[in-house]
Ligand SMILES: Nc1ncnc2c1ncn2[C@@H]1O[C@H](COP(=O)(O)OP(=O)(O)O)[C@@H](O)[C@H]1O
């Protein structure tokens with residue numbers, strides 16, 4: 199089988215009524231795919247999504263069908279895919295990236311310093327970098343065509359975008375996306391905090407099933423779709439270390455001539471961070 203879509207890290211396979219999403223062991227940093235594989239990283243990401251889908255299925259249904267390769271075509275029934283593949287209901291995707299921010303950082307922090315807003319939302323004065331927001335904010339964007347950057351849009355604009363593609367449903371879908379996004383973030387961020395991890399922000403994607411129900415899709419609350427910070431040592435007023443990629447970023451910056459080939463000790467430390475995040479969040483060791 200050949201992927202119908204191959205991103206920097208993930209692959210998507212068509213399987214009739216379903217799709218199979220595979221998180222590979224590739225790692226990217228500064229938008230480049232590194233030469234090394236991080237063994238078991240893909241499994242950690244897939245099993246983490248599975249954990250969150252299970253935890254939140256009472257808030258909104260999700261697309262997960264199975265993470266057992268025995269349920270999938272023979273092509274996937276081997277060690278290359280075991281633990282890394284998720285069979286999902288094939289959906290009609292809604293063209294909105296549902297971003298939610300509980301803390302101020304990154305591009306949000308840059309824009310707040312300029313004009314006191316993040317994606318058009320006015321925030322209280324006096325916030326410091328990495329501060330917790332009084333309430334999580336929903337800042338949707340539209341998916342860019344390949345090569346472009348995603349475009350931040352207002353909630354009102356998200357109604358128009360959806361109305362155009364699904365006439366008569368713009369208001370309904372936009373409202374459901376926003377309310378589901380906030381509810382999912384609140385439940386999961388509160389939970390993660392009790393396990394020592396701050397989820398600063400994240401992105402969800404939703405689609406429609408055959409009956410027209412809104413279903414949560416894509417990956418969920420992985421370090422690739424979210425900013426995870428260790429609670430230990432958290433302090434507003436400056437940037438926070440990334441839970442998973444800090445060693446990689448620091449090493450690459452200190453070794454500009456590396457040609458994106460990491461030494462083994464950086465790889466080892468990095469997979470240890472992924473496994474630590476998984477164990478903290480789920481209370482179990484990864485087993486594939
Ligand atoms: N259940 C689903 N049905 C159909 N498409 C999906 C489903 N879940 C996620 N997708 C889509 O699969 C693709 C995953 O590709 P990805 O590697 O994230 O690349 P990108 O985000 O750049 O498109 C995305 O386009 C995402 O919207």
Ligand SMILES: [Mg+2]
Pocket residue numbers: none
């Ligand atoms: Mg994506």
